[in-house]
Amino acid sequence: MPTDARHPDTPETPKILIRVPVRAQRGDVFEIKALINHPMENGLRYDQDGQVIPRKIIHRFVCRYNGEIVVDCDWGTAVSANPYMSFFAVAADSGTFDFEWTDDDGTIYRHSAPILVA
């Protein structure tokens, strides 16, 4: 992601923390936690020169499990900085969880985590 002069707080590659169980039994329901480093700039703040800092938030978050959706969220400016989500998935097959955060500037931050299903 190109560094944006108006958003000096936005890291070039945000830190992402994911918690997915390493293994599970088929049919198990388990919690997934996902956190990403992002200022979620709401477009209401002013910088030191009195200029409005343009809005720049992650407005969509999607989690897929082997390509099928677990959750699909639209986020507004009311979602806190460094957005955190916890939700539940049901174990089907071994494979991958893919996480996708879409920024206002079009950047998509991705992360994935494997799971072994017995």
Add this chain to the structure above:
Amino acid sequence: MAPVDRRKVLIGSAALVAAGFVRAEEPLDHLLGEIFADRRPKPGVIAMKLSPLAENGLAVPITLSVAEPPANVKRIVLLAPGNPFPRAAEYRFGPRAGKAEISTRIRLARSQTVTAVAELGDGSLWSTAADITITSGACAEIYDAH
């Protein structure tokens, strides 16, 4: 930024409120109309966990859960009518969801009644609401601090 005179800011914002420039809480009914047209939710089915008191509104934990299989939940809409942008978030569940439940952290500009609406597969709407008091909550302060 030039040093801000706290008193001037206070007087200024009081004047703005008095002059009607600052809109009070956006009426919930208007918001619901924007999203659901003339349909309105009934209380029940969805539950919200929200602390009644928060020191600041920067990152308030909230949990929303619907007592239905996730496949039967079309979406959950979270509304913060006291915020400058009241439509806080919308959550949809896919075939791999294990429960119709999410937890997150939200920003609240001030004390208000937070509302969540669940739309089920049959199109029925259900809601829940909770009051929260933000103890140190000048809007400007919250939106200026990270």
